[in-house]
Amino acid sequence: MSAPKDSNLFQKLGLKHPLIVAPMAGGPSSVDLVASASAAGALGAMGGAYSNSAAIETFAAQVRQRTDKPCAINLFVPHGIAEVTPDRLERAIEATAVYRRELELASPQLALPYEEDFDTQFETVLRLKPACFSFVFGLLPVDHVREVKKAGIPLIGTATTLDEARALEESGVDAVTLQGFEAGGHRGIFDAKAADSEIGLRDLLAQCVGAIHVPLIAAGGLMTAEDVRAALTAGAQAVQMGTAFLACAEAGTSAPYRKKLLEASERRTRTTRAFSGRFARGIENRFMDEMDRKPEGILPFPAQNKFTRDMRGASTAKGSPDFLSLWSGTGKGELWQGKAADLIERLFD
Numbered sequence: 107m108s109a110p111k112d113s114n115l116f117q118k119l120g121l122k123h124p125l126i127v128a129p130m131a132g133g134p135s136s137v138d139l140v141a142s143a144s145a146a147g148a149l150g151a152m153g154g155a156y157s158n159s160a161a162i163e164t165f166a167a168q169v170r171q172r173t174d175k176p177c178a179i180n181l182f183v184p185h186g187i188a189e190v191t192p193d194r195l196e197r198a199i200e201a202t203a204v205y206r207r208e209l210e211l212a213s214p215q216l217a218l219p220y221e222e223d224f225d226t227q228f229e230t231v232l233r234l235k236p237a238c239f240s241f242v243f244g245l246l247p248v249d250h251v252r253e254v255k256k257a258g259i260p261l262i263g264t265a266t267t268l269d270e271a272r273a274l275e276e277s278g279v280d281a282v283t284l285q286g287f288e289a290g291g292h293r294g295i296f297d298a299k300a301a302d303s304e305i306g307l308r309d310l311l312a313q314c315v316g317a318i319h320v321p322l323i324a325a326g327g328l329m330t331a332e333d334v335r336a337a338l339t340a341g342a343q344a345v346q347m348g349t350a351f352l353a354c355a356e357a358g359t360s361a362p363y364r365k366k367l368l369e370a371s372e373r374r375t376r377t378t379r380a381f382s383g384r385f386a387r388g389i390e391n392r393f394m395d396e397m398d399r400k401p402e403g404i405l406p407f408p409a410q411n412k413f414t415r416d417m418r419g420a421s422t423a424k425g426s427p428d429f430l431s432l433w434s435g436t437g438k439g440e441l442w443q444g445k446a447a448d449l450i451e452r453l454f455d
C-alpha cells in the first residue's frame with residue numbers, strides 16, 4: 107500500500123532534516139559520505155548501480171559500522187539488452203580511436219553483460235533491508251514492488267515528467283523524486299531513446315503538487331538553504347541534492363573531477379549521451395564536445411557506458427578531466443569543501 111496522502115515519510119524515518127544526499131554511483135557516494143550524511147540527520151544514499159552483490163554488501167556493512175541511522179540504496183532499473191550490431195560497434199571504435207591512442211589504450215573488446223545483473227542486486231537489497239530503496243530509469247516490475255512491500259522497505263521512484271510521476275504512483279511507490287532538467291548526472295527519463303522533456307524543477311513541482319498524492323522529493327540545481335526552503339514551500343516534502351556535496355571532504359569524487367568542479371566558478375554544464383548512451387548532465391569537456399558532433403559513434407545505453415569505461419579510467423589515472431563524465435547540475439556558487447555534516451547544518455539553518 108502506498109503512503110497515505112498526508113503522511114510524511116521522512117518524519118517516519120526519524121530524519122532530522124528532509125534531505126536525501128543523492129545516491130551518486132561511480133565513486134562520489136563513498137562510504138564516508140553516505141554514513142556522514144545519515145549520521146548528520148539526512149538520508150545518506152548508496153549509489154549501487156555499478157556494484158555487484160558482494161560490493162553492495164561490503165559497502166552497506168561499512169556504513170553500518172559508522173552509523174546506525176537510516177540509509178538508502180539506489181539502483182538503475184534495467185531495460186533489456188541493448189542491441190549493438192557489428193556495424194555500430196565499428197563506428198563507435200572508429201569515433202574513439204584517436205582518444206584510445208592518446209590514452210595508450212588497446213582497441214576495446216565490448217562483451218556482454220553491459221551492466222550488473224539487476225535481479226542479483228535487487229535480492230541483495232531485499233536481504234540488507236535498507237531504510238529506503240530508490241530507483242531510477244523507469245518502473246520497478248510489479249513482482250519486485252510486491253517483494254519490496256513484503257519486506258517493509260519504503261520505495262522511491264524517479265520522475266522527470268508528470269506522466270512518469272503518475273505511472274510511479276500507480277505502481278505503488280511511497281514517494282517520487284521529481285528530477286528537474288537542472289539536475290547533475292543521469293536524467294531519470296524512463297525511455298532511454300526518448301527526447302528529453304527538459305522540464306525544470308519549479309514547473310515539474312507545480313505540475314505534480316495536487317496531482318500526485320505520495321510525498322514528492324525535489325531534485326535538480328538546489329545548492330543553498332534558500333533553494334531548499336523554496337522547494338519545500340512549493341510543496342516538496344524533501345529535497346535531494348547531489349552536486350552540492352560533490353566536493354565535500356568525505357566525497358569519493360576523483361582528483362581531476364574535483365579540481366574541475368572547483369576551478370569552474372561558472373560551471374558550464376549540458377546534457378549529453380556521449381558517456382553512457384543516456385542523457386546526463388555534466389561540465390562540458392573535450393570528450394563531450396567532440397562526441398556530440400559524431401552521434402553515430404555513440405552506442406545505446408548501457409553499452410556505451412561499458413565501452414567508454416576504459417577511457418574514463420585512463421583519464422583519471424593521468425589526472426586529466428578530458429575524458430571524464432564530470433556530472434554536475436546547473437547550480438552555481440562555490441562548492442562546500444568541508445564536512446558534509448556542516449553543509450547539512452547550513453542548509454537547514
Ligand SMILES: Cc1cc2nc3c(=O)[nH]c(=O)nc-3n(C[C@H](O)[C@H](O)[C@H](O)COP(=O)(O)O)c2cc1C
Nearest residue numbers: 128130131153289290291326327347348349433435
Ligand atoms: C555525480 C552524480 C552521480 C549521480 N548518480 C546517481 C545515481 O546513481 N542514481 C540516481 O538515482 N541519481 C543519480 N544522480 C542524480 C541525483 O540523484 C540527483 O537527481 C541530482 O544530483 C540532483 O541535482 P543536483 O546535482 O543539481 O543536486 C547523480 C548525480 C550526480 C551529480
